[in-house]
Amino acid sequence: MRRHVLATAALIPTLFWTAPAPAEPLIYGLQVEQAERRFDDGSDLYAWDFDALVGTDELKLIWRSEAEYLTEGSRFEKLENQLRLQTPISTFFDAVVGVRLDTPRGEDRAYGVIGVKGLAPQWFELDADLYVGETSFVRIEAEYEGLITNRITLTPSLELDTPLGDDADLGVGAFAPILEVGARLSYDLLDRAVAPYIGVHYERRFGETADLTRAEGEQRDNLFFVVGTKMLF
Amino acid sequence: MTATSFARACALAAAFTVSSVTAASAGDYSITVDRVALETGDFAKTAIGYNGSSTPTILRFKEGEEVTIAVTNNLAEDTSIHWHGLILPYRQDGVPGISFDGIKPGETFTYRFPIVQSGTYWFHSHTGFQEPDGAYGAIVIEPQGREPFRFDRDYVVQLTDAHPHSGERIMRNLKLMPDYYNRQQRTFLDFLNDSRDQGLSAALADRSAWGEMRMMPTDVEDLQGFTPLINGQDPAQNWTGLFEPGERVRLRFINSSAMTYFDIRIPGLQMTVVQADGNNVQPVTVDELRIAVAETYDVIVRPTEDRAYTVFAESMGRTAFARGTLAPRSGMEAEVPDLREPPLLTMADMGMAHGEHGSMDHGSSGPRAPQPTHTMADGTMMQGMNHGTMDHGAMGHGAMPMAGTDPFYAPGSGLTPQAADGGKFLSYADLKAQKPLYEHRDATREIELRLTGNMERYIWSINDVKYSDAEPIRLQYGERVRFKFVNETMMTHPMHLHGMWSILDVGQGKWNPVKHVVSVAPGTTLYMETEVDAPGEWAFHCHLSYHMDSGMFRKVIVEGGPAGKSADLPAVPQQTTGG
Numbered sequence: 001m002r003r004h005v006l007a008t009a010a011l012i013p014t015l016f017w018t019a020p021a022p023a024e025p026l027i028y029g030l031q032v033e034q035a036e037r038r039f040d041d042g043s044d045l046y047a048w049d050f051d052a053l054v055g056t057d058e059l060k061l062i063w064r065s066e067a068e069y070l071t072e073g074s075r076f077e078k079l080e081n082q083l084r085l086q087t088p089i090s091t092f093f094d095a096v097v098g099v100r101l102d103t104p105r106g107e108d109r110a111y112g113v114i115g116v117k118g119l120a121p122q123w124f125e126l127d128a129d130l131y132v133g134e135t136s137f138v139r140i141e142a143e144y145e146g147l148i149t150n151r152i153t154l155t156p157s158l159e160l161d162t163p164l165g166d167d168a169d170l171g172v173g174a175f176a177p178i179l180e181v182g183a184r185l186s187y188d189l190l191d192r193a194v195a196p197y198i199g200v201h202y203e204r205r206f207g208e209t210a211d212l213t214r215a216e217g218e219q220r221d222n223l224f225f226v227v228g229t230k231m232l233f
Numbered sequence: 234m235t236a237t238s239f240a241r242a243c244a245l246a247a248a249f250t251v252s253s254v255t256a257a258s259a260g261d262y263s264i265t266v267d268r269v270a271l272e273t274g275d276f277a278k279t280a281i282g283y284n285g286s287s288t289p290t291i292l293r294f295k296e297g298e299e300v301t302i303a304v305t306n307n308l309a310e311d312t313s314i315h316w317h318g319l320i321l322p323y324r325q326d327g328v329p330g331i332s333f334d335g336i337k338p339g340e341t342f343t344y345r346f347p348i349v350q351s352g353t354y355w356f357h358s359h360t361g362f363q364e365p366d367g368a369y370g371a372i373v374i375e376p377q378g379r380e381p382f383r384f385d386r387d388y389v390v391q392l393t394d395a396h397p398h399s400g401e402r403i404m405r406n407l408k409l410m411p412d413y414y415n416r417q418q419r420t421f422l423d424f425l426n427d428s429r430d431q432g433l434s435a436a437l438a439d440r441s442a443w444g445e446m447r448m449m450p451t452d453v454e455d456l457q458g459f460t461p462l463i464n465g466q467d468p469a470q471n472w473t474g475l476f477e478p479g480e481r482v483r484l485r486f487i488n489s490s491a492m493t494y495f496d497i498r499i500p501g502l503q504m505t506v507v508q509a510d511g512n513n514v515q516p517v518t519v520d521e522l523r524i525a526v527a528e529t530y531d532v533i534v535r536p537t538e539d540r541a542y543t544v545f546a547e548s549m550g551r552t553a554f555a556r557g558t559l560a561p562r563s564g565m566e567a568e569v570p571d572l573r574e575p576p577l578l579t580m581a582d583m584g585m586a587h588g589e590h591g592s593m594d595h596g597s598s599g600p601r602a603p604q605p606t607h608t609m610a611d612g613t614m615m616q617g618m619n620h621g622t623m624d625h626g627a628m629g630h631g632a633m634p635m636a637g638t639d640p641f642y643a644p645g646s647g648l649t650p651q652a653a654d655g656g657k658f659l660s661y662a663d664l665k666a667q668k669p670l671y672e673h674r675d676a677t678r679e680i681e682l683r684l685t686g687n688m689e690r691y692i693w694s695i696n697d698v699k700y701s702d703a704e705p706i707r708l709q710y711g712e713r714v715r716f717k718f719v720n721e722t723m724m725t726h727p728m729h730l731h732g733m734w735s736i737l738d739v740g741q742g743k744w745n746p747v748k749h750v751v752s753v754a755p756g757t758t759l760y761m762e763t764e765v766d767a768p769g770e771w772a773f774h775c776h777l778s779y780h781m782d783s784g785m786f787r788k789v790i791v792e793g794g795p796a797g798k799s800a801d802l803p804a805v806p807q808q809t810t811g812g
Contacts (some may be wrong), residue, residue, distance in 0.1 A: 024701060025401060031408040057408075057692050057699075067755065092447060092689055094494075119689055122444035147420040154421075192406070192413050232409060 028054040034229025044071045060086045076104045093118030108153035151188045173208025194232040263303040273467040276397035282366035288465035290370035296351040296377045302344040311335040318354040321346040323769025326361045351376035352511030353485040353529045362400020365491035384483035388474040394459035394493040407691045411680040415459045426523040450577040454550035456492040461555030468556035488524040491778040494549035504532035510748040513667035520656030525727040525752035527776035541565035551575040581645035583753035643756035664746035673743035676715035686722040701786025708765045708796030720753045727752045732771040736762045768794035
């Protein structure tokens with residue numbers, strides 16, 4: 001009997017102390033891929049592209065913002081904000097769902113987003129998203145961080161935005177993509193937190209999209225010299 | 234329970250009783266946990282320290298005494314102290330969420346337990362990232378009997394990797410960008426050099442192979458940018474231990490780093506290793522040794538010349554070094570060597586040699602393997618060990634270079650240590666227990682633990698499951714469990730089981746060394762056995778802070794056993810001996 005009581009006594013702390021160990025810390029941060037001024041012959045502009053994220057290994061909420069702000073006329077050429085949920089689907093890739101709201105000018109445009117994001121073999125960072133809206137788009141982004149030294153990085157990037165339909169308001173034609181290609185040479189000034197860069201940024205419109213752009217009196221392609229900084233907090 | 238284990242349990246219970254009876258002395262100790270200023274030559278920050286100092290506190294216990302340690306938390310957050318390597322009732326083990334619920338700000342928590350062992354150990358917070366932030370100290374336990382070796386001087390040499398960033402920030406940075414702290418990555422300039430040396434196609438094929446895996450051969454230290462300290466002092470401050478020429482000096486190396494392995498040597502002196510993880514080993518004289526995170530090694534050196542000697546501890550990734558000095562008079566210095574070339578991981582470290590390894594698990598997979606089993610990856614080490622069951626011919630290691638071989642690294646590993654001047658480098662294979670703690674017997678079962686992870690996500694796990702998603706490992710009191718660690722990652726993991734000893738299988742049977750941390754190199758399989766003799770709930774984890782906190786962790790529950798041992802409530806310490 002006494003032995004039984006003792007055994008029970010031994011169980012009590014076992015039951016009592018089964019509270020889970022502290023949860024893993026929350027992951028959060030701000031990753032600014034581009035915060036730059038783009039210099040052209042005529043129209044200079046400011047541009048940014050950042051992800052603010054919060055979450056866990058299993059699920060992250062990301063606010064992704066991309067913008068181009070024209071100094072001439074002080075207006076946004078492009079202002080996209082997305083709320084994205086991201087969850088791992090394989091060793092190196094995540095699935096993404098979310099919403100996107102474009103509010104540059106004219107009528108706001110809203111899209112639903114599904115996509116994948118991850119690291120492809122040979123260290124290519126990939127984003128492939130389908131934006132479903134009044135006119136839908138497929139956007140593919142690729143980026144490569146090429147280390148010249150352990151502090152100087154050359155980052156070539158490519159973005160191909162393909163409309164799946166005609167949209168006169170947006171000035172795009174079905175399957176006539178907009179291509180952006182860049183190369184930015186950065187220097188890690190403060191850890192990885194601040195890395196200023198210089199580089200080039202090239203945009204080109206194809207097919208009907210190019211025609212519509214020209215009809216508005218703009219060029220179908222632009223080459224910019226860029227100065228900016230990457231940031232990670 | 235088998236007859237043997239029952240007899241052993243009785244003997245243990247008797248030992249407990251005897252030790253507490255003879256422990257007429259009861260030691261009272263107190264520790265405060267404080268915010269302290271840490272200044273190194275490279276940075277200054279607010280850190281955590283014990284007793285108001287960034288110099289680690291040394292607790293000196295006597296084997297057989299009953300210690301009472303009052304820990305006062307002067308932080309604005311919870312804290313805890315884990316007595317690393319001490320055998321004690323599980324409620325005294327100091328792991329929040331497993332052994333107790335932590336120490337609240339302003340609270341004084343009193344630990345009380347008998348000291349049933351001797352040797353060099355350490356203590357640290359098991360809460361959050363307080364240990365990397367400085368919450369660590371040393372424990373030296375004087376044995377009841379005589380030490381089996383002689384020494385005239387006795388110094389604790391406690392290493393750490395102090396970092397300018399807080400642990401919380403480091404963890405977050407690693408999650409955001411796993412190579413945040415890796416400043417030794419291969420660059421385009423390295424590629425040009427390799428193309429010149431090896432030819433363009435070889436260099437391209439190499440880059441392509443690593444790129445295909447999305448892994449980095451430079452990923453030896455996840456965390457760089459730290460300043461190594463010895464007893465709280467940076468290389469310029471130069472911790473110094475004094476000696477008279479001809480004296481025997483005992484150095485108690487303790488690696489309290491968050492993430493950093495050190496290769497330690499004292500140019501001009503050979504070190505005789507006499508103790509590993511608090512347990513005496515048969516003396517082995519070496520020129521250099523690698524100390525995994527959380528391990529301890531006691532060595533004896535005998536400087537005969539009237540001059541200074543540098544204690545030089547290079548990080549395994551060769552990004553930094555700790556430096557101290559042994560000298561006849563203070564203020565003396567000896568030459569400080571240069572850091573050696575950083576290692577590069579090889580395909581062997583990536584586990585590409587796993588198939589080959591499989592053939593090495595000589596009959597060990599069975600739960601009742603009758604013959605001695607071996608972790609050896611290198612057949613040459615086994616010669617003269619009288620293991621008739623081994624098939625040496627099956628081990629195709631003829632092409633292996635003899636320099637820098639160590640059976641505890643994958644054949645061809647880039648991490649295999651080599652002594653700086655071609656001397657003897659300590660291997661686990663050299664460790665033999667001085668006096669086995671347990672009667673040798675076959676394991677009652679085997680538990681396979683694959684060490685797994687995803688570097689790109691900075692998630693570390695066991696059997697592909699991280700702690701938050703894992704069931705506890707359940708052990709039965711009285712069994713002897715054989716743990717099989719299969720390291721499927723490219724990192725080295727120092728695995729630490731709380732509360733019970735880790736008997737590292739080095740192929741020496743009853744002389745296998747008894748440790749509290751076993752380091753598992755990439756691409757290798759390693760075995761340890763544990764006599765399950767401590768009821769309660771225990772932590773079991775990789776001791777790299779940021780691996781542990783990102784999931785390479787398990788709770789171990791020992792079921793059954795004498796009730797009195799596990800029910801050692803702080804309020805009623807008498808129950809310790811009441812079993």
